[in-house]
Amino acid sequence: MMKNNYRDNLYEIIFEADTIPGKAFDVALIFFILLSVIAVVLESIPSINEHYGPMLHSIEWVITAIFTLEYIVRIWASPKAWRYIFSFYGVIDFLAIMPTYLDLIFVGAMGFAVIRGLRLLRIFRILKITRYSREGQIIIEALQASRIKILVFLFAVATIVLIIGTLMYLVEGESSGFTSIPAGIYWAVVTLTTVGFGDITPVTSLGKFIAGFVMILGYGIIAVPTSIVTYEVAVSTMRNQDNRKCKECGNDMHEKDARYCKECGAKL
Numbered sequence: 001m002m003k004n005n006y007r008d009n010l011y012e013i014i015f016e017a018d019t020i021p022g023k024a025f026d027v028a029l030i031f032f033i034l035l036s037v038i039a040v041v042l043e044s045i046p047s048i049n050e051h052y053g054p055m056l057h058s059i060e061w062v063i064t065a066i067f068t069l070e071y072i073v074r075i076w077a078s079p080k081a082w083r084y085i086f087s088f089y090g091v092i093d094f095l096a097i098m099p100t101y102l103d104l105i106f107v108g109a110m111g112f113a114v115i116r117g118l119r120l121l122r123i124f125r126i127l128k129i130t131r132y133s134r135e136g137q138i139i140i141e142a143l144q145a146s147r148i149k150i151l152v153f154l155f156a157v158a159t160i161v162l163i164i165g166t167l168m169y170l171v172e173g174e175s176s177g178f179t180s181i182p183a184g185i186y187w188a189v190v191t192l193t194t195v196g197f198g199d200i201t202p203v204t205s206l207g208k209f210i211a212g213f214v215m216i217l218g219y220g221i222i223a224v225p226t227s228i229v230t231y232e233v234a235v236s237t238m239r240n241q242d243n244r245k246c247k248e249c250g251n252d253m254h255e256k257d258a259r260y261c262k263e264c265g266a267k268l
Contacts, residue, residue, distance in 0.1 A: 011077040014070075029070070036063040064100040071097060142232035149228050157192070157221060164188040164214055172207045176200070192218045 013021045036059075042048050043056045071093050078084040085094070165185030172178040177200040178187065187200045191214045202211050260267055 007077055010073065011079070014074055014077055032063050032066055036060060036067075039063070060100055064097055067093070067097045138233060138236045141236040142229055145236070146228045146232045150225055153224055153228070160217075161185055161188045161192060164192075164210065168202065168207060168210060171210065172202050172204060176203045176207065188214060191215060192221060194218045194222070 012019060013025050015022075039056045039059045043053060043060075049056070074084060074090075074093065075081045084090045162185060165183075165188040166181050167184075168187060169178045169181050169184040172184075178184050183200065190197050190200075191211060194215065202208050
C-alpha cells in the first residue's frame with residue numbers, strides 16, 4: 001500500500017499540474033528544456049563553441065541525464081507504461097534524450113537535440129489552457145462544418161492557378177522565365193497569394209495586365225475562406241451559448257452548462 005501510495009503521489013506530481021509540487025516540477029522541467037535548447041543553439045556558433053564548447057557540452061550531458069531519469073520515472077509511475085511510451089508526449093520525451101547518446105556514435109547528432117523544444121508544449125498544462133477547451137472545440141466544429149466548402153474553394157483556386165499558369169507560359173515564354181507550365185503555376189501561386197517573390201516577372205504588356213488581374217483577384221480569394229470559417233465560428237458559438245439572463249448584472253451570454261454568471265458570479 002505504501003508503495004502504491006508513493007507511486008500515485010509521484011504520478012500526480014509528474015503528470016498533473018493541479019498541485020503546487022506538480023507545478024514546481026513542470027516549471028523546473030521547462031527551465032531545463034530552455035537551458036538545453038539555448039546550449040545547443042550557442043554551441044552551433046563557432047566563436048562561442050571555441051571558447052565555451054566543453055562547458056556547453058557538459059551542460060548538455062547533465063541535462064540529458066536529468067531527462068533520462070525523468071523518462072524512466074514517468075514509465076515507472078504510469079499505470080499503463082506502454083500507453084505512455086507510445087503516446088505523443090512519450091515519443092517526444094524519448095526523442096529528447098536520444099540525440100545526445102547518438103552523438104557518441106554519429107558525429108553531429110547533437111544538433112537534433114533541439115527537438116526537445118517540442119516538450120515546451122507541456123507549458124499549456126501550467127497555464128491551465130484546458131479552461132479554453134470549449135473555445136477550442138468551437139473552432140474545431142467550425143472547421144469541420146466548413147471543410148466541404150473549403151475543399152470546393154481549394155479546387156476552384158487550383159483550377160484558376162492551372163489556367164493562369166498555362167496562359168502565362170504561352171504569353172511570356174521561356175525568355176521571361178516562364179520555362180514551363182509548372183513554372184507558370186508557381187508564379188500564379190506566388191502572385192495570387194500576394195507574396196510576390198519577384199524571381200519570375202512578366203515583361204509583355206499582356207502579361208503585366210494578367211498579373212495585375214491576378215493580384216486583384218488574390219485579395220478576393222483570401223477573403224473567401226476567412227468569411228466561411230468566421231460564419232461557422234459564429235454559428236458554433238451561438239450553438240454552445242445559453243441566453244439565460246443573469247438577474248444581478250443582466251449578462252445573457254453564458255455557456256450551456258454554466259451554473260454561475262461568468263461576469264459577476266451570481267447563481268443562474
